[in-house]
Amino acid sequence: MRDVAVVARVSIKTVSNVVNNHPHVHPTTRSRVEKAITELGYRPNFSARGLRSGRTGVIGLAVPELRQNYFAELADAVIAAAEKRSLSVIVGQAGRDRQHEINVLANGLRQTDGLLFSPERLGTEDSAMLDDIDYPLVLLGERIFGGPTDHVTMDNITAARAAVQHLAEKGRTRIAVLGAHPDRREGQLRAADLRVRGYREGLALAELPHDRQLERAVAPWHQEDGARATNELLESGVEFDAIFALNDTLALGALRALGRSGRHIPDDVAVIGFDNITDGRFTLPSLSTVDAGRDEIAETAVAMLVERIDWGSGVRRPPRLHKAHFDIIERESTGGAPARPIDLGAGAK
Amino acid sequence: MRDVAVVARVSIKTVSNVVNNHPHVHPTTRSRVEKAITELGYRPNFSARGLRSGRTGVIGLAVPELRQNYFAELADAVIAAAEKRSLSVIVGQAGRDRQHEINVLANGLRQTDGLLFSPERLGTEDSAMLDDIDYPLVLLGERIFGGPTDHVTMDNITAARAAVQHLAEKGRTRIAVLGAHPDRREGQLRAADLRVRGYREGLALAELPHDRQLERAVAPWHQEDGARATNELLESGVEFDAIFALNDTLALGALRALGRSGRHIPDDVAVIGFDNITDGRFTLPSLSTVDAGRDEIAETAVAMLVERIDWGSGVRRPPRLHKAHFDIIERESTGGAPARPIDLGAGAK
DNA sequence: GTGAAAGCGCTAACAG
DNA sequence: CTGTTAGCGCTTTCAC
Numbered sequence: 069m070r071d072v073a074v075v076a077r078v079s080i081k082t083v084s085n086v087v088n089n090h091p092h093v094h095p096t097t098r099s100r101v102e103k104a105i106t107e108l109g110y111r112p113n114f115s116a117r118g119l120r121s122g123r124t125g126v127i128g129l130a131v132p133e134l135r136q137n138y139f140a141e142l143a144d145a146v147i148a149a150a151e152k153r154s155l156s157v158i159v160g161q162a163g164r165d166r167q168h169e170i171n172v173l174a175n176g177l178r179q180t181d182g183l184l185f186s187p188e189r190l191g192t193e194d195s196a197m198l199d200d201i202d203y204p205l206v207l208l209g210e211r212i213f214g215g216p217t218d219h220v221t222m223d224n225i226t227a228a229r230a231a232v233q234h235l236a237e238k239g240r241t242r243i244a245v246l247g248a249h250p251d252r253r254e255g256q257l258r259a260a261d262l263r264v265r266g267y268r269e270g271l272a273l274a275e276l277p278h279d280r281q282l283e284r285a286v287a288p289w290h291q292e293d294g295a296r297a298t299n300e301l302l303e304s305g306v307e308f309d310a311i312f313a314l315n316d317t318l319a320l321g322a323l324r325a326l327g328r329s330g331r332h333i334p335d336d337v338a339v340i341g342f343d344n345i346t347d348g349r350f351t352l353p354s355l356s357t358v359d360a361g362r363d364e365i366a367e368t369a370v371a372m373l374v375e376r377i378d379w380g381s382g383v384r385r386p387p388r389l390h391k392a393h394f395d396i397i398e399r400e401s402t403g404g405a406p407a408r409p410i411d412l413g414a415g416a417k
Numbered sequence: 418m419r420d421v422a423v424v425a426r427v428s429i430k431t432v433s434n435v436v437n438n439h440p441h442v443h444p445t446t447r448s449r450v451e452k453a454i455t456e457l458g459y460r461p462n463f464s465a466r467g468l469r470s471g472r473t474g475v476i477g478l479a480v481p482e483l484r485q486n487y488f489a490e491l492a493d494a495v496i497a498a499a500e501k502r503s504l505s506v507i508v509g510q511a512g513r514d515r516q517h518e519i520n521v522l523a524n525g526l527r528q529t530d531g532l533l534f535s536p537e538r539l540g541t542e543d544s545a546m547l548d549d550i551d552y553p554l555v556l557l558g559e560r561i562f563g564g565p566t567d568h569v570t571m572d573n574i575t576a577a578r579a580a581v582q583h584l585a586e587k588g589r590t591r592i593a594v595l596g597a598h599p600d601r602r603e604g605q606l607r608a609a610d611l612r613v614r615g616y617r618e619g620l621a622l623a624e625l626p627h628d629r630q631l632e633r634a635v636a637p638w639h640q641e642d643g644a645r646a647t648n649e650l651l652e653s654g655v656e657f658d659a660i661f662a663l664n665d666t667l668a669l670g671a672l673r674a675l676g677r678s679g680r681h682i683p684d685d686v687a688v689i690g691f692d693n694i695t696d697g698r699f700t701l702p703s704l705s706t707v708d709a710g711r712d713e714i715a716e717t718a719v720a721m722l723v724e725r726i727d728w729g730s731g732v733r734r735p736p737r738l739h740k741a742h743f744d745i746i747e748r749e750s751t752g753g754a755p756a757r758p759i760d761l762g763a764g765a766k
Numbered sequence: 767g768t769g770a771a772a773g774c775g776c777t778a779a780c781a782g
Numbered sequence: 783c784t785g786t787t788a789g790c791g792c793t794t795t796c797a798c
Contacts, residue, residue, distance in 0.1 A: 069791060079769045084793060092767060109551060114528045115473060116791035118464035119774050126475075126507065126528055133493060135695060140489030144482060147510055156526060158475065159508045161496055177505060179463045179475055179528065202458060291699040320699055327701040328755070346484060347696060350640040350669055352676040406677070418775060428785045433777060441783055465775035468790050 069110065076104035087112055126156050127373060128177030132163020132188035136290070136317060137345040138362075139186070142208075145366030146184060153374060155181075163188035170194070176203045182373045184208055188288075191256050204376035206369050210259055218376065220369040220390045224262035225269065227358050227394040231312050231340050232270025234356070234396050238403055240310035240338055243271065244282040246297050246322060247289055247314030260287075263314045263342065281306045286318060294321025302329050309337055310402075316341035316348050319355055323401065339401040349407070353400030361392030368392065418459065425453035436461055475505050476722060477526030481512020481537035485639070485666060486694040487711075488535070491557075494715030495533060502723060504530075512537035519543070525552045531722045533557055537637075540605050553725035555718050559608050567725065569718040569739045573608055576707050576743040577615025578622065580661050580689050583705070583745050585623035587752055589659035589687055592620065593631040595646050595671060596638055596663030609636075612663045612691065630655045635667060643670025651678050658686060659751075665690035665697050668704055672750065688750040698756070702749030710741030717741065 073080045078097060085093050086101040093101075104110075118124040129146050131139040147157045158180055162172040166189040173190065174197065176183045182204030190197075198205075198215040206218045235243050245267045249260040264283065271278050281304065286297040294313060298321065301308065311326075313319035319341030323333065331337050333353050341348060341357040348355030368390045379385060398404035422429045427446060434442050435450040442450075453459075467473040478495050480488040496506045507529055511521040515538040522539065523546065525532045531553030539546075547554075547564040555567045584592050594616045598609040613632065620627050630653065635646040643662060647670065650657065660675075662668035668690030672682065680686050682702050690697060690706040697704030717739045728734060747753035 080792085081770080081794090082768060085768085088793085094767060097767080111524070113468070113791050115464045115467035116774090117793075118528075119462070119468050119776085119791080120793045122774080124464060124528065134483070134489050134496065135493045137486060137489065137696075140483050140486070140492075143489075143492075143508070144484045144510065147483065147508060151510075156507045156509065156528065158505045159492070159496060160505065161493065161500075175460070179467075179473065179505065291695065295699060320696070324699045324701045324703075346640065347486075347669070350644060350673045351700065352673045354673075429775095430777085430786080431784060434784085437777085443783060446783080462775050465790090466777075468775080468792085469777045471790080 069112075071108055072101065072104045072110050075108060076101040123181050123377070124179050125154065126158055126180045127370070127377075128158045128160060128180040128183040128185075130160040130162045130169075130172045130177065130183060130185045132186065133161050134159065137347055138315065138317070138343045141345060142186070142362055142366060145363050146370060149367045149370040153370065155370075155374075166190070170197070173197055173201070173205075176205070181377045182206070184369050184373055186210075191258060202381065204373055206373045206376065208365065208369055210257065216384075216387050218372050218388045218390075220365050220372065220392070222360050222365070222392045222394050224259055225266040227342070227360065228263040228266025228312070228314075229270040229273065230266075230394070230396050231342065231358050232267050233274060234398070234402060235310045235312065235338055235340060236270070236274035236276060238310075238334075238338055241276055242279070242282065242308040243267075243276065243310040243312055244284060244301055244306075244308040245312045245314065246284050246286055246294060246301075246318050248283050248285045250285040250287050252285070260314055267312060279306070282308060286314075289315045289318050291317050291321035291324075294318030295325040296321070298322040298325035299329075302326075302331075311337060311339045313339065313341045316343045316345045316355060316357055319357070319401075320347060320351060323351055323353075323355065333401050334403045338403065340396075344397055348399070351401075354404075354406065356399045356402040356404060357397050359395040359397050361394055364392040418461075420457055421450065421453045421459045424457060425450040472530050472726070473528050474503065475507055475529045476719070476726075477507045477509060477529040477532040477534075479509040479511045479518075479521045479526065479532060479534045481535065482510050483508065486696055487664065487666070487692045490694060491535070491711055491715060494712050495719060498716045498719040502719065504719075504723075515539070519546070522546055522550070522554075525554070530726045531555070533718050533722060535559075540607055551730065553722055555722045555725065557714065557718055559606065559611075565733075565736050567721050567737045567739075569714050569721065569741070571709050571714070571741045571743050573611035574615040574618065576691070576709065577612040577661070577663075578619040579615075579743070579745050580691065580707050581616050581619025582623060583747070583751060584659045584661065584687055584689060585619070585625060587659075587683075587687055590625055591628070591631065591657040592616075592625065592659040592661055593633060593650055593655075593657040594661045594663065595633050595635055595643060595650075595667050597632050597634045599634040599636050601634070609663055616661060628655070631657060635663075638664045638667050640666050640670035640673075643667030644674040645670070647671040647674035648678075651675075651680075660686060660688045662688065662690045665692045665694045665704060665706055668706070668750075669696060669700060672700055672702075672704065682750050683752045687752065689745075693746055697748070700750075703753075703755065705748045705751040705753060706746050708744040708746050710743055713741040 072083045150157045158177050162169045186208040195215045198217045248264045284297045286293050344357045344359035421432045499506045507526050511518045535557040544564045547566045597613045633646045635642050693706045693708035
């Protein structure tokens with residue numbers, strides 16, 4: 069910067085003004101400085117800028133694993149939302165073990181102004197940690213009650229209820245659920261627990277009996293786990309005519325297992341997932357699902373985080389909760405018609 | 418840091434030594450400093466450290482779009498490889514338009530020590546840009562000849578040839594290829610162009626005729642594009658008994674379109690993709706594919722980038738090229754047996 | 767409109 | 783083993 073100043077025969081301050089698009093710089097001076105900048109190939113040092121301003125212009129996003137399509141799409145949306153605000157995003161994967169998540173939550177991601185955190189293994193028992201957080205934080209996807217932290221999530225219970233109701237309206241009476249958490253304890257509020265609760269409420273509303281055998285614990289929520297759980301369900305001999313998978317990835321596994329077992333979807337078994345990942349549009353049959361408002365979640369979360377950052381650590385602000393809208397997307401796996409024109413195969417009857 | 422020093426009654430330097438795990442610090446002093454650190458909740462400022470050292474400890478990864486599963490899995494692998502070296506990763510999505518890619522390439526990602534760049538829209542005509550790059554850069558996934566830049570890629574031609582040979586060995590003679598680049602010009606070396614070249618070579622080796630009508634231009638490489646192209650192929654009336662999709666995502670779209678048209682896979686049409694994304698293991702039928710060595714690519718690329726960073730901008734080092742190993746993965750879509758035990762459905766015949 | 771000087775938090779160099 | 787000093791590149795006063 070000093071070199072630029074020398075070449076342009078101005079002071080360092082003026083160079084700074086030009087770089088930061090400050091008003092009140094004489095056009096002639098400005099162009100002279102700009103010329104010097106290109107000439108010397110000058111590029112501002114953001115570390116230094118950050119040192120001065122206390123801001124890095126970078127936010128962190130911690131997800132369990134990017135290879136789960138939902139989180140990849142979420143990251144996509146978060147990065148896009150951040151870019152609109154000239155922020156970049158450091159992405160961390162913390163879901164592989166609990167300790168890793170604890171470390172991330174305790175320290176944030178280095179070099180960032182704040183963190184969007186989507187926990188996988190932390191639960192209500194860890195909510196005490198939240199009191200010690202001294203950096204801007206917004207939690208995604210789950211509600212840990214009583215915490216002092218902003219949350220962006222959706223109404224898991226109501227959405228799950230709606231999914232079950234959708235199946236019930238299709239005349240299904242033996243609805244299995246895939247993805248309950250293996251060690252379910254009272255008071256937990258993981259997405260899995262909330263959705264199972266919604267499932268039960270949905271059954272009750274539809275006046276369907278609740279059969280424990282139809283509640284299948286599955287973790288993690290990968291495709292192979294969905295396939296395995298479906299196979300177990302088939303082998304168990306329990307009757308069922310629908311599956312509600314607690315996320316789309318599980319549902320894709322279920323689709324495969326059902327297909328291989330010779331079951332017809334949706335005639336023998338209807339399937340609905342949760343998340344509305346892109347893949348679900350192009351399976352055969354295409355996958356009905358709950359659209360969980362991913363883009364709204366990303367946009368809101370980034371906006372909230374930016375506000376927290378701008379407020380600084382001075383005033384304590386009350387925690388906020390945003391619940392994104394959801395939608396039931398009916399596709400072929402629950403009897404919906406194929407979408408036109410793209411995913412309707414030629415010659416389809 | 419000064420506060421910590423005061424509380425621990427040592428100098429700032431000693432605090433620094435403790436924080437950086439320097440040797441030659443008296444255990445007593447160390448513990449006193451550590452106590453002060455927790456007491457005050459001190460956390461080092463990485464901007465300042467970066468300012469001093471000229472390093473940020475952050476690398477950039479620019480991919481076209483994270484929502485394409487291949488890139489999500491690549492990002493996953495890159496982040497994991499970076500974490501092993503205590504680096505974090507800023508992920509940018511630059512593939513939406515060409516100008517965006519040019520900007521990223523020209524400037525790198527701010528706040529980073531170097532960039533891993535997987536271009537989507539840039540081609541050989543842009544290779545001149547590479548001469549002006551003044552930061553550590555490693556290109557992923559495509560070879561732009563003659564550049565001064567490190568590349569990590571795979572042998573697209575040979576791999577594509579092997580895929581075609583695999584189909585030929587299965588007795589297929591009318592092999593369509595999905596995903597050729599729409600404006601194909603000579604001298605281009607995009608993955609699409611190289612793979613088409615491999616396709617042609619594979620046909621020649623198998624002594625199969627080359628039919629231009631079986632070469633389908635498709636862009637971008639999303640599932641819907643694969644489905645659409647397959648429908649067009651079906652409607653065109655051209656005979657074919659196999660599809661080689663230039664990536665798995667296209668192949669998934671093809672699987673759906675073929676299924677809806679009533680074609681049986683692999684009996685009527687065999688399908689092979691490219692990339693070995695996780696989804697391909699759980700479709701019905703599961704998808705044969707070319708494993709493109711994603712993890713090897715990520716690991717090598719990060720290692721190369723770290724070397725470039727360590728070398729500094731002083732000496733000009735010659736560009737390096739690493740080609741990852743590839744494998745043909747035979748699954749059901751080309752007649753392979755289902756994998757045991759997970760994705761074999763119960764009751765499968 | 768522009769310049770001069772101070773200082774953000776840290777580490778490297780050197781001294782003790 | 784520990785302390786002192788200087789300076790990384792930038793922005794922010796405050797003068798002019």
